Amino acid sequence: MAQADDSIDHPEVDLSPDERLVATYQPKLGLFLQRTLWVAFLTAIAFLGIPQLGFGLLLALVGGLIAALFYAFVFGDFEEWRQRRRDRWILTNQRLWFQNPDEDSGQAWINLTDVVRCRRWMWWALRLTTKDGRVTVLRYVGPVRTIQAKLKLAVAEAKGDLNV
Structure with missing residues (x-):
């Protein structure tokens, strides 16, 4: 052995x-968190890139944070980390x-x-x-x-x- x-x-x-x-x-937990923040960042950029919806920077950042939480708990990212850790x-x-x-x-x-x-x-x-x-x-x-x-x-x- x-x-x-x-x-x-x-x-x-x-x-x-x-x-x-x-x-x-x-x-590594740090890599998992980096990936989660990357998803939030991309979501915030997507909100900023839709000017006809009138989203401002603050709303885009809040939307990115909400998206990160949504991915973590609704789409199971947090559960995936619990399984993979x-x-x-x-x-x-x-x-x-x-x-x-x-x-x-x-x-x-x-x-x-x-x-x-x-x-x-x-x-x-x-x-x-x-x-x-x-x-x-x-x-x-x-x-x-x-x-x-x-x-x-x-x-x-x-x-x-x-x-x-």
């Missing part, structure tokens, strides 16, 4: 004998493990040799696509560029591509 070292509450994973731990990731992504030289103690599925993993694409989604998520078309999203992890680079390197090494 290997124990990750960046979280007291981090679950354990069963590594194969030639598998080594590379990094661990977990969602205990996600753990454990990168080894062979697999990317996913664990969340709040989910019934236990743990799952993706073989790095199956990953065909690793793309950033804004600044708060990474989207991994596998050979069979499955998409896995690492939400609210960061810094996204750094994690993406580390994942791409691990995938290349797992595939034996030494030209990275």
